[in-house]
Amino acid sequence: MSSPGQVSSVNPKDLGKVVVLFGGPSAEREVSLKSGGMVLAALQRQGVDAHPFDPATRSLVELANGNYDRAFIALHGRFGEDGTVQGALEWMRIPYTGSGVLASALAMDKVLTKVIWQREHLPTPDFIELEPGFSAVEVASRLGLPLIVKPAQEGSTLGLTKVRTVEELTPAFEKAFAFDKHVLAEAFVSGGELTVPVLGEGANAHALPAIRIVAPGGNYDYHNKYLGNETQYFCPSGIDPALEAEVQALAVRAYQALGCSGWGRADVMLDEQQRPWLLEMNTSPGMTDHSLVPMSARATGIQYDALVLRLLSQACLKSSLQNNGAQ
DSSP states (O other): OOOTTOOTTOOGGGGOEEEEEOOOSSTTHHHHHHHHHHHHHHHHHTTOEEEEEOTTTSOHHHHHTSOOSEEEEOOOSTTTSSSHHHHHHHHHTOOBSSOOHHHHHHHHOHHHHHHHHHHTTOOOOOEEEEOTTOOHHHHHHHHOSSEEEEETTOOTTTTOEEEOSGGGHHHHHHHHHTTOSOEEEEEOOOSOEEEEEEEEEGGGOEEOOOEEEEOGGGOOOHIIIIIOSOOEEESSOOSOHHHHHHHHHHHHHHHHHTTOEEEEEEEEEEOTTOOEEEEEEESSOOOSTTOHHHHHHHHTTOOHHHHHHHHHHTOBOOOTTOOOOOO
Protein backbone atom coordinates (compact mmCIF):
# COMPACT_ATOMS: atom_id res chain seq x y z
CA MET A 1 0.00 0.00 0.00
CA SER A 2 1.37 3.38 -0.94
CA SER A 3 1.79 6.04 1.70
CA PRO A 4 -0.79 8.82 1.95
CA GLY A 5 -0.77 11.00 -1.12
CA GLN A 6 1.73 8.84 -2.98
CA VAL A 7 0.70 8.59 -6.63
CA SER A 8 3.98 9.56 -8.25
CA SER A 9 4.50 5.94 -9.33
CA VAL A 10 1.32 6.10 -11.41
CA ASN A 11 1.92 7.18 -14.99
CA PRO A 12 -1.40 8.52 -16.35
CA LYS A 13 -0.46 7.30 -19.82
CA ASP A 14 -0.23 3.73 -18.49
CA LEU A 15 -3.87 3.76 -17.42
CA GLY A 16 -5.08 3.50 -21.01
CA LYS A 17 -8.42 4.64 -22.28
CA VAL A 18 -10.67 5.36 -19.31
CA VAL A 19 -14.43 5.69 -19.10
CA VAL A 20 -16.01 7.69 -16.26
CA LEU A 21 -19.51 6.39 -15.56
CA PHE A 22 -21.84 8.97 -14.06
CA GLY A 23 -25.41 10.22 -14.19
CA GLY A 24 -27.48 7.07 -14.53
CA PRO A 25 -31.22 6.61 -13.95
CA SER A 26 -31.33 6.55 -10.13
CA ALA A 27 -32.87 9.10 -7.81
CA GLU A 28 -29.31 10.26 -7.08
CA ARG A 29 -28.64 11.22 -10.69
CA GLU A 30 -27.99 14.92 -10.05
CA VAL A 31 -25.39 14.22 -7.38
CA SER A 32 -23.74 11.64 -9.63
CA LEU A 33 -23.51 14.14 -12.47
CA LYS A 34 -21.61 16.49 -10.17
CA SER A 35 -19.34 13.72 -8.86
CA GLY A 36 -18.56 12.36 -12.30
CA GLY A 37 -17.95 15.78 -13.79
CA MET A 38 -15.35 16.56 -11.14
CA VAL A 39 -13.71 13.13 -11.47
CA LEU A 40 -13.52 13.47 -15.25
CA ALA A 41 -11.97 16.93 -15.01
CA ALA A 42 -9.42 15.73 -12.44
CA LEU A 43 -8.33 12.82 -14.62
CA GLN A 44 -8.08 14.95 -17.74
CA ARG A 45 -6.01 17.55 -15.85
CA GLN A 46 -3.49 14.82 -15.10
CA GLY A 47 -3.24 13.66 -18.69
CA VAL A 48 -5.48 10.58 -18.45
CA ASP A 49 -7.32 9.67 -21.65
CA ALA A 50 -10.69 9.87 -19.87
CA HIS A 51 -14.14 9.97 -21.48
CA PRO A 52 -17.64 10.57 -20.03
CA PHE A 53 -20.42 7.99 -20.23
CA ASP A 54 -23.97 8.35 -18.92
CA PRO A 55 -25.74 4.95 -18.86
CA ALA A 56 -29.11 6.74 -18.74
CA THR A 57 -28.60 8.26 -22.18
CA ARG A 58 -26.32 5.76 -23.92
CA SER A 59 -26.53 2.04 -24.54
CA LEU A 60 -24.24 -0.35 -22.72
CA VAL A 61 -23.47 -1.76 -26.16
CA GLU A 62 -21.54 1.46 -26.77
CA LEU A 63 -19.66 0.87 -23.52
CA ALA A 64 -18.78 -2.68 -24.54
CA ASN A 65 -17.57 -1.51 -27.94
CA GLY A 66 -15.64 1.49 -26.65
CA ASN A 67 -12.30 -0.32 -26.19
CA TYR A 68 -11.96 1.02 -22.66
CA ASP A 69 -9.13 -0.19 -20.45
CA ARG A 70 -10.60 0.94 -17.14
CA ALA A 71 -13.79 2.37 -15.69
CA PHE A 72 -14.16 4.88 -12.88
CA ILE A 73 -17.60 4.38 -11.34
CA ALA A 74 -19.03 7.70 -10.17
CA LEU A 75 -22.61 6.45 -10.23
CA HIS A 76 -24.70 6.63 -7.05
CA GLY A 77 -27.77 4.67 -6.07
CA ARG A 78 -29.50 1.94 -8.04
CA PHE A 79 -27.99 0.53 -11.23
CA GLY A 80 -24.65 2.08 -10.29
CA GLU A 81 -23.96 1.26 -6.66
CA ASP A 82 -25.96 -1.94 -6.24
CA GLY A 83 -23.85 -4.40 -8.21
CA THR A 84 -25.73 -3.95 -11.50
CA VAL A 85 -23.14 -2.01 -13.47
CA GLN A 86 -20.36 -3.92 -11.70
CA GLY A 87 -21.79 -7.15 -13.13
CA ALA A 88 -21.97 -5.62 -16.61
CA LEU A 89 -18.34 -4.53 -16.38
CA GLU A 90 -17.31 -8.02 -15.27
CA TRP A 91 -18.95 -9.45 -18.38
CA MET A 92 -17.24 -6.83 -20.55
CA ARG A 93 -13.90 -7.51 -18.82
CA ILE A 94 -13.41 -3.80 -18.07
CA PRO A 95 -11.58 -3.35 -14.74
CA TYR A 96 -13.43 -0.90 -12.50
CA THR A 97 -13.08 1.07 -9.30
CA GLY A 98 -14.72 0.20 -6.00
CA SER A 99 -16.38 -2.92 -4.69
CA GLY A 100 -17.46 -5.94 -6.69
CA VAL A 101 -20.92 -7.25 -7.48
CA LEU A 102 -21.72 -8.96 -4.19
CA ALA A 103 -20.30 -6.33 -1.83
CA SER A 104 -22.01 -3.57 -3.79
CA ALA A 105 -25.37 -5.35 -3.65
CA LEU A 106 -25.07 -6.11 0.06
CA ALA A 107 -24.04 -2.60 1.04
CA MET A 108 -26.85 -1.07 -1.04
CA ASP A 109 -29.42 -3.12 0.88
CA LYS A 110 -29.55 -1.63 4.38
CA VAL A 111 -31.45 -4.62 5.77
CA LEU A 112 -28.91 -7.20 4.55
CA THR A 113 -26.07 -4.93 5.65
CA LYS A 114 -27.45 -4.80 9.19
CA VAL A 115 -28.10 -8.56 9.27
CA ILE A 116 -24.45 -9.20 8.37
CA TRP A 117 -23.18 -6.68 10.90
CA GLN A 118 -25.34 -8.19 13.61
CA ARG A 119 -23.98 -11.65 12.74
CA GLU A 120 -20.45 -10.25 13.07
CA HIS A 121 -21.40 -8.69 16.44
CA LEU A 122 -20.90 -5.17 15.14
CA PRO A 123 -23.07 -2.49 16.79
CA THR A 124 -25.92 -1.27 14.61
CA PRO A 125 -29.30 0.13 15.75
CA ASP A 126 -32.19 -2.30 16.11
CA PHE A 127 -34.59 -2.32 13.15
CA ILE A 128 -37.78 -3.77 11.72
CA GLU A 129 -38.48 -4.28 8.02
CA LEU A 130 -41.90 -2.72 7.43
CA GLU A 131 -44.59 -4.19 5.22
CA PRO A 132 -48.01 -2.78 4.28
CA GLY A 133 -50.42 -3.26 7.17
CA PHE A 134 -47.75 -3.11 9.88
CA SER A 135 -48.76 -2.14 13.40
CA ALA A 136 -47.43 1.34 14.16
CA VAL A 137 -47.98 0.79 17.87
CA GLU A 138 -45.92 -2.43 17.89
CA VAL A 139 -43.10 -0.83 15.90
CA ALA A 140 -42.94 2.18 18.20
CA SER A 141 -43.12 -0.07 21.26
CA ARG A 142 -40.11 -2.11 20.14
CA LEU A 143 -37.89 0.61 18.71
CA GLY A 144 -38.99 3.56 20.81
CA LEU A 145 -39.63 7.11 19.68
CA PRO A 146 -38.30 8.98 17.90
CA LEU A 147 -37.26 6.48 15.23
CA ILE A 148 -36.07 6.59 11.63
CA VAL A 149 -37.99 5.28 8.61
CA LYS A 150 -36.14 4.98 5.30
CA PRO A 151 -36.03 3.01 2.05
CA ALA A 152 -33.81 -0.06 2.25
CA GLN A 153 -32.10 0.61 -1.08
CA GLU A 154 -31.73 4.36 -1.51
CA GLY A 155 -28.97 6.73 -0.51
CA SER A 156 -28.47 10.45 0.12
CA THR A 157 -31.23 10.31 2.80
CA LEU A 158 -33.86 10.16 0.04
CA GLY A 159 -37.22 9.10 1.45
CA LEU A 160 -35.97 9.28 5.04
CA THR A 161 -38.16 10.57 7.88
CA LYS A 162 -37.49 11.10 11.57
CA VAL A 163 -40.71 9.89 13.20
CA ARG A 164 -41.60 11.49 16.52
CA THR A 165 -45.13 10.12 17.10
CA VAL A 166 -47.02 6.92 16.33
CA GLU A 167 -49.30 8.91 14.00
CA GLU A 168 -46.33 9.91 11.84
CA LEU A 169 -45.27 6.32 11.16
CA THR A 170 -47.71 5.51 8.36
CA PRO A 171 -47.05 8.71 6.34
CA ALA A 172 -43.31 8.11 6.78
CA PHE A 173 -43.70 4.56 5.50
CA GLU A 174 -45.64 5.78 2.46
CA LYS A 175 -42.95 8.33 1.67
CA ALA A 176 -40.21 5.70 1.82
CA PHE A 177 -42.34 3.13 -0.02
CA ALA A 178 -42.54 5.53 -2.98
CA PHE A 179 -38.79 5.08 -3.39
CA ASP A 180 -38.50 1.40 -2.57
CA LYS A 181 -40.85 -1.50 -1.85
CA HIS A 182 -38.52 -2.50 0.99
CA VAL A 183 -38.68 -0.11 3.94
CA LEU A 184 -37.12 -0.28 7.37
CA ALA A 185 -37.75 1.40 10.66
CA GLU A 186 -34.62 1.90 12.73
CA ALA A 187 -34.05 2.87 16.35
CA PHE A 188 -32.90 6.47 16.60
CA VAL A 189 -29.48 7.17 18.06
CA SER A 190 -29.24 10.58 19.69
CA GLY A 191 -25.74 11.98 19.64
CA GLY A 192 -22.88 12.98 17.37
CA GLU A 193 -22.73 12.03 13.71
CA LEU A 194 -19.51 10.82 12.09
CA THR A 195 -18.48 9.43 8.74
CA VAL A 196 -15.31 7.42 8.14
CA PRO A 197 -13.82 6.76 4.68
CA VAL A 198 -12.02 3.44 4.16
CA LEU A 199 -9.52 2.63 1.43
CA GLY A 200 -8.07 -0.69 0.31
CA GLU A 201 -9.18 -4.30 0.54
CA GLY A 202 -9.13 -7.17 3.01
CA ALA A 203 -6.33 -7.03 5.54
CA ASN A 204 -4.91 -3.95 3.79
CA ALA A 205 -8.08 -1.90 4.31
CA HIS A 206 -7.48 1.20 6.41
CA ALA A 207 -9.53 4.13 7.61
CA LEU A 208 -8.97 7.79 6.85
CA PRO A 209 -9.69 10.44 9.50
CA ALA A 210 -13.26 10.63 10.76
CA ILE A 211 -15.37 13.66 9.91
CA ARG A 212 -17.78 15.04 12.49
CA ILE A 213 -20.99 16.41 10.98
CA VAL A 214 -23.10 19.11 12.57
CA ALA A 215 -26.24 19.81 10.53
CA PRO A 216 -28.83 22.51 11.23
CA GLY A 217 -31.22 21.17 13.84
CA GLY A 218 -29.45 17.80 13.63
CA ASN A 219 -31.19 17.24 10.29
CA TYR A 220 -28.61 15.94 7.81
CA ASP A 221 -31.06 15.63 4.91
CA TYR A 222 -30.59 15.90 1.13
CA HIS A 223 -30.64 19.70 1.17
CA ASN A 224 -28.11 19.97 3.98
CA LYS A 225 -25.89 17.35 2.34
CA TYR A 226 -25.68 18.72 -1.17
CA LEU A 227 -27.36 22.09 -1.60
CA GLY A 228 -27.07 24.22 1.51
CA ASN A 229 -23.97 25.66 3.16
CA GLU A 230 -25.10 25.59 6.78
CA THR A 231 -23.89 22.09 7.67
CA GLN A 232 -20.54 22.12 9.46
CA TYR A 233 -17.86 19.49 8.89
CA PHE A 234 -14.96 19.00 11.27
CA CYS A 235 -11.85 17.14 10.14
CA PRO A 236 -9.96 16.61 12.40
CA SER A 237 -13.15 15.55 14.12
CA GLY A 238 -12.26 16.98 17.51
CA ILE A 239 -13.45 13.88 19.36
CA ASP A 240 -11.22 12.05 21.84
CA PRO A 241 -8.35 10.38 19.93
CA ALA A 242 -8.99 7.01 21.55
CA LEU A 243 -12.67 7.20 20.55
CA GLU A 244 -11.75 8.15 16.99
CA ALA A 245 -9.39 5.19 16.77
CA GLU A 246 -12.22 2.95 18.00
CA VAL A 247 -14.60 4.35 15.38
CA GLN A 248 -12.02 3.95 12.62
CA ALA A 249 -11.39 0.33 13.59
CA LEU A 250 -15.16 -0.30 13.62
CA ALA A 251 -15.52 1.22 10.14
CA VAL A 252 -12.80 -1.06 8.78
CA ARG A 253 -14.42 -4.14 10.34
CA ALA A 254 -17.80 -3.15 8.88
CA TYR A 255 -16.19 -2.65 5.45
CA GLN A 256 -14.42 -6.01 5.61
CA ALA A 257 -17.55 -7.83 6.80
CA LEU A 258 -19.34 -6.82 3.60
CA GLY A 259 -16.36 -7.72 1.41
CA CYS A 260 -15.85 -4.15 0.19
CA SER A 261 -12.82 -3.09 -1.81
CA GLY A 262 -11.29 -0.02 -3.38
CA TRP A 263 -13.01 2.56 -1.23
CA GLY A 264 -16.10 3.19 0.84
CA ARG A 265 -17.50 5.34 3.61
CA ALA A 266 -19.11 4.19 6.85
CA ASP A 267 -21.73 6.39 8.51
CA VAL A 268 -21.65 6.19 12.31
CA MET A 269 -23.64 7.71 15.17
CA LEU A 270 -22.36 8.22 18.70
CA ASP A 271 -24.96 7.81 21.42
CA GLU A 272 -25.09 9.88 24.60
CA GLN A 273 -22.61 7.49 26.24
CA GLN A 274 -20.22 8.02 23.29
CA ARG A 275 -20.74 4.47 22.00
CA PRO A 276 -20.51 4.13 18.19
CA TRP A 277 -23.34 2.64 16.12
CA LEU A 278 -23.05 1.73 12.44
CA LEU A 279 -25.77 3.09 10.16
CA GLU A 280 -24.72 2.16 6.64
CA MET A 281 -21.84 1.67 4.20
CA ASN A 282 -21.50 3.65 0.97
CA THR A 283 -19.51 1.85 -1.73
CA SER A 284 -19.57 4.67 -4.29
CA PRO A 285 -19.21 7.80 -2.16
CA GLY A 286 -19.82 11.25 -3.54
CA MET A 287 -16.98 13.16 -5.15
CA THR A 288 -18.56 16.62 -5.32
CA ASP A 289 -17.27 19.83 -3.76
CA HIS A 290 -19.49 18.99 -0.74
CA SER A 291 -18.29 15.38 -0.51
CA LEU A 292 -16.63 13.88 2.50
CA VAL A 293 -14.10 11.33 1.25
CA PRO A 294 -12.03 14.04 -0.49
CA MET A 295 -12.25 16.18 2.66
CA SER A 296 -10.91 13.35 4.83
CA ALA A 297 -8.20 12.49 2.30
CA ARG A 298 -6.97 16.10 2.29
CA ALA A 299 -6.43 15.83 6.05
CA THR A 300 -3.80 13.16 5.34
CA GLY A 301 -2.18 15.10 2.50
CA ILE A 302 -4.01 13.44 -0.38
CA GLN A 303 -5.37 16.16 -2.67
CA TYR A 304 -8.44 15.59 -4.84
CA ASP A 305 -6.63 14.90 -8.12
CA ALA A 306 -4.21 12.51 -6.42
CA LEU A 307 -7.08 10.65 -4.75
CA VAL A 308 -8.92 10.18 -8.04
CA LEU A 309 -5.77 8.94 -9.77
CA ARG A 310 -5.04 6.57 -6.92
CA LEU A 311 -8.52 5.05 -7.00
CA LEU A 312 -8.37 4.63 -10.77
CA SER A 313 -4.94 2.99 -10.65
CA GLN A 314 -6.41 0.27 -8.40
CA ALA A 315 -9.27 -0.59 -10.78
CA CYS A 316 -9.59 -4.34 -11.25
CA LEU A 317 -11.95 -7.19 -12.02
CA LYS A 318 -13.27 -9.12 -9.02
CA SER A 319 -14.48 -12.27 -10.77
CA SER A 320 -12.74 -15.44 -9.61
CA LEU A 321 -12.73 -16.69 -13.19
CA GLN A 322 -10.23 -14.06 -14.23
CA ASN A 323 -8.94 -11.50 -11.76
CA ASN A 324 -5.72 -10.25 -13.21
CA GLY A 325 -6.40 -6.58 -12.50
CA ALA A 326 -6.04 -3.85 -15.06
CA GLN A 327 -3.48 -4.52 -17.71
